[in-house]
Structures are given as structure tokens and as C-alpha cells.
Amino acid sequence: MTERSTLHRLPNRGSNEMEAVYAILDAAFLAHVGFVVDGQPFVIPTLFGRAGDKLYLHGSAASRMMRTLEAGVPVCVTVALVDGLVLARSAFHHSINYRSAVVFGTARKIDDPAQKNEALRVISEHLITGRWDEVRVPASQELKATTVLELTIEEASAKLRTGPPIDDEADYALPVWAGVLPLGLKAGEPVPDARLQDGLEPSEFIRRYQR
């Protein structure tokens, strides 16, 4: 662990334990990937998967992010999950309940078609477990059109906030409602494709999708 993953602010809300990092990564499917081109930072949202200490990213072979990352530059991958608004009695003590993980590493391009296919399976299963087995697997020209990157986690930190607002003692006397408004990513009713064949129903893992 070096300076880049040291928790400076509110270290009591943070951890460098990999199990804490993994738990947050696994509860999310959207990552924000940071990289640098000519001194300019870019932050691009993208899907990802995890297996052990590896993260997998995919994208078009033509994308700037993929072309930049496959050169092995330093990468920061961040995920954040919002769990609620923390409504205190003073503006200053407002906050959010959240879980976030910040990962540092460098990526390498996966060339072997079988390894590429496996990495895509990991990303797909990370997004929606069970789906891979019921759909058509990637054809060889689809694999060729896709860049798949493997990023080994070199360092990481996790941070979270839970629980009620913490107000200044004097403010508890104010006649202001305070508490937590829970927030979370929720699934609605599946919307069937207009060209769906008759008699097909979404699998149980689609109906019961929870994040």
C-alpha cells in the first residue's frame, strides 16, 4: 500500500481490507474508469466484472478508453453505491450513506479467444447472474470486434457511511425532522421486446433481480 490508496479523510469510514473492497465491487456493476491522456484526466462509466484480484472491462476496439488502457497506463477504477440521504438538523451535517471502492492498477489486453470469452462471461455474470447460459455465446467475429482488458488490483481502498445523522448537541433542540431517506437501485417490471416469440417468459433471475 502506498500514498495513493492511503485514506486521509475520515479513516474510520475506510478500509484497505480486500474483502471489504470486493464486497463493494460485487454489489455494483457500473464502474467509473479514470485515465490520463496528455495530462488530461478522463472518467468514463463502464460495466465491469471481477474474478479474484482481477477486474475485467470490455469495449469496442475503436474506443479511446480501450486504446489508452491497453497500453498499460495507470488506471483508477471507482465504484460508488448510494444507500440513502442523511438529513441532519443543520445544513453542515447533511451527508449521504454510501459504499465506495477505489482501485488502482494497470490493464493488459487479453488476446486468447478462450480467455476473452471467459472474461466476457465474468462481466455478464457480474451484471446479471444466470443470463450467460441462456443466450447465444459470442461468435468469433464478435470476439474480434471487442477489446477485453484484465486489470490486476494493485492497491485499493473502501469507504462507507451508514447510520443516522450526527448533529451538534445544541441542534437536537431544533424543530426539524431528521433521519435517513433510504435510496437504492431498484428493478421495475421487465418490458418484453416487441419481437418476442410467443410463450416466452423472463427467467426467475430476471424477475427477482436485486441490486
Added chain:
Amino acid sequence: MTERSTLHRLPNRGSNEMEAVYAILDAAFLAHVGFVVDGQPFVIPTLFGRAGDKLYLHGSAASRMMRTLEAGVPVCVTVALVDGLVLARSAFHHSINYRSAVVFGTARKIDDPAQKNEALRVISEHLITGRWDEVRVPASQELKATTVLELTIEEASAKLRTGPPIDDEADYALPVWAGVLPLGLKAGEPVPDARLQDGLEPSEFIRRYQR
């Protein structure tokens, strides 16, 4: 507009119109802020507000992000909203419906206490409209402990995907359920603070909170 905000991939899903960018920024409250320290990219999730072409960020005066950004370095601020999982008949055509905005600019520190207070009001109202007027406003020592940054949007792009999966023609014959599983950040029931005074109820804007 320069190369950094040019949409390379799927430009039909993107826009450099500021109204499109603003609409996405205003539908979100969590941003991922990218900056560079000694060649290393960092991506940190944080709350933000917007007024016109300015974004406002706040944090502890001691935070690495605040100390780095106030020096006027290049910053990338990205927001992403997930609207659904796009479940195609092939693994390759799976996607998500989303709205994202990528903003480039440089930040300056706000020193004037009245301007600082106003920027904090913008951030608070962006998070939960109406709350600022019912809570205790920041005291002068609270303003001093907080760094507030104003980032002028120099360039930006918006990108989104909507609608059903687009499958290869041959795949429509596969006996696979396909469609969209809608996803969105939803609020649950407000959880009152344990030390809440008797008789206080959450305001209507808390009960009806939608994102």
C-alpha cells in the same frame, strides 16, 4: 469543442448540446471527479450542484481532492444514471440503458463567505430541493472548515442509450426471452432519527423524493 469531448464511438448516442448535458447533470446528484497527481489518475465520488455553466463541489479543506483541484488543474466530472438492463438474445448485444455526461474544466476556490454559502445552498438544493430552508444554515466556523470549488464547464458531452435490444436478424428466432429490465434509484420510507422531537413529520418533498 476540442478532441477531448469529441464523441468517437456511437456518436448517434451522443450530444455536445449543453441542454442535453444539463438535463443529465440535474437528474443526478453524485458525480465522479477525475484528477491527476504525479501522473496517477484518481476518481472520487462526490456530491455536486449546478447553476448555469458552473458546477459546485465541496469537501473538507484537508482532503486531497480539494487541495489538488483548488490549484486549477484539469478536471473531469462525470455523472452516469442507469435506466435499465438491455437483455438481448446474444451475449454480444447485451447493453444497459443509461444517461451520462462528461464535463471538462478547471476549478477555483471560492473564498467569499456569502458566495460560499450560496454555493453550498446550490449543492443542497441539487440534492434535495426545499431542505435548505428548513435547517440551520452554516455557521462561520463551518464555512471556514469547508472548501467550496466552482468549476466552469469548458467542454462537455452527453451520451445515452434508450429502448429495446437490437439483435442480429437470425437471433430473433432463438427461444430466449429478451427485453429491458428497468432500473432506477428509488427512495424507501424515511427512517426517523432516534432523537427526533415528538410530533415532527418529514416534509412533503422528503416523502415524495424522486430521482
